[in-house]
Amino acid sequence: MRKLITIIFCLSLSSCFAQSESQKEDWQQLFNGKDLSNWDIKIRNHPLNDNYNETFQVKNRNIVVNYDAYDDFKKQYGHLFYKGDFSYYKIATEYRFIGEQAPKGEGWAFRNSGIMIHGQPAETMGLNQDFPISIEVQLLGGYDDAKPRTNCNLCTPGTTVWYEGKFDERHCISSNIQAAPLNQWVRAEVEVFGDSLIRHWVDGEIAMEYAKPAYGGGVVSGFNPEDKPDGNSLSHGSISLQSESHPIEFRKVELLNLKGCMNPKAKNYKDYYIKNDEASCTF
Structure with a gap:
């Protein structure tokens, strides 16, 4: 009897272990730590x-x-574009601002960068285009005088979103998380559910959420009008990291592809995840 109980316990333990392993998040490292393979560069006027x-x-x-x-x-x-097109995923980076701002950089760009999601492909940007048409997860560093400044805000170059019950036409909407000082590493993570919900996280704490990304709005120039069909929903696109005049380091850029993990019949965002052993599901 004792032997039988031992066998059952071991089998149960193995089953639990296998289940835990099958549900382990399988993050893909977009940056290999050596070079910029699989990345494209687009700088305005070049x-x-x-x-x-x-x-x-x-x-x-x-x-x-x-x-x-x-x-x-x-x-x-x-903008530094990772090659590919993404729709349902998590993107995360660990970054810190360093050094002094570039000469004649704008005041608003002080310790300012971003993760651009649902963006247009790098090759479609105009020679003199300033920003990709995209959703920007704004990465900010704190002021030296400790003046309040939020981080992982939302900005919308050529796009709009549904925020707090309406389509919000503001270019930037502040989060509820304070920016970190110079030289401090921060982990920013973004959950992206196609043309539905998008959520920002900072060091494990939720910063903000919004929904229904679509083409529209302004604060972008030099683009081909065909790449901005205002009013159409925005369900997928490129991912890029920003250069806006302040030096910044990224020590990790990783992606968790949720394609195949989503339940299209879910009635609310909390039920989107499908945790199973489907080969197409990397969660």
Whole structure:
């Protein structure tokens, strides 16, 4: 009898272990720690993959947005695009602001960067286009004088979202999380559910949520009008990291692909996840 109980216990333990392993989050590392393989560079006023002034570099196993060779920023906004198109996923990065802002960078761009999601492909951006049409998860660093400043805000270059019961036409909407000081590492994570819910997280704490991303709004220039069909829902797109004039390091960029893990018949966002052993599901 004791032997039988032992066998049953071991089988139950193995089953629990296997279940735990099957539900383990399988994050894909988008940055290999060595180079910018699988990434495209687009800097305003420069053609695709012209890494002007070596703005995007890899140093000490980190992606570094660097302005050492700039004597005038000249609104040369840059974006580092990971190659691919994504719809249902989590994207996370660990970042910190460092050093001094580039010469003649705008005041609003002080310790300012972003994760651009649901964006247009890098190759469709105009030569002089400033930002990709996208949803921006705004990454900010705190002020030296400790003046309050929020982090992981929402900005909408060429897009709109449903926020607190209506389509909100503001370009930027603040979160409820305070920005960290210079040189402090922060983990920003974004949950993206196609054209439904999007949520921002900072160091494990929810910062904000909104829904129904769509084309519309302004605060983007130099684009092809065909790439901005105002009113149409926005369910997928590119992912990119921003260069807006302040040096920043990214030590990790990772993605959890939720395609195949979502229940299309779910009546609320809490029931979206399907936790099973489907080969197409990486959660």
